[in-house]
Amino acid sequence: MKTKVAYLRGLMDGLKLADDDNTRVLKAIADCLEAMADEIETESARTDAIEAELDEINEDIDDLDEVLGFLLEEEEDEDDEENWTGEDWEDDFDFFTCPSCGKVVPLDEETIQEQPNPLCPECGEPLFGE
Numbered sequence: 609m610k611t612k613v614a615y616l617r618g619l620m621d622g623l624k625l626a627d628d629d630n631t632r633v634l635k636a637i638a639d640c641l642e643a644m645a646d647e648i649e650t651e652s653a654r655t656d657a658i659e660a661e662l663d664e665i666n667e668d669i670d671d672l673d674e675v676l677g678f679l680l681e682e683e684e685d686e687d688d689e690e691n692w693t694g695e696d697w698e699d700d701f702d703f704f705t706c707p708s709c710g711k712v713v714p715l716d717e718e719t720i721q722e723q724p725n726p727l728c729p730e731c732g733e734p735l736f737g738e
């Protein structure tokens with residue numbers, strides 16, 4: 609962009625344009641282009657800085673992802689220890705298969721906390737056994 613504007617300036621200087629309204633308009637346009645080129649250069653420098661920052665943030669996110677994955681694995685291990693039957697989960701829901709009738713029952717975390725041993729809505733048997 610800058611070299612092109614410089615080229616345009618050189619072209620105008622070299623053409624020995626008459627000092628009329630047309631020339632003034634052309635010079636105004638060249639001034640405008642130069643200002644734009646300056647701004648774009650500043651802007652792209654800023655964009656580079658932002659991109660560098662984004663890279664760092666992405667690395668942080670990767671780290672967090674790893675930590676999160678580790679924590680989730682730990683949580684699943686705990687689930688196994690408590691003999692919870694559901695391994696699949698979506699969003700806030702855990703899915704449990706009723707040991708009595710085999711129906712898959714979705715429970716959110718709140719329900720699990722409020723009722724440590726919820727009953728199957730289908731057959732009324734405790735979901736996690738006695």
Ligand SMILES: [Zn+2]
Pocket residue numbers: 706707708709710711728729730731732733
């Ligand atoms: Zn049941």
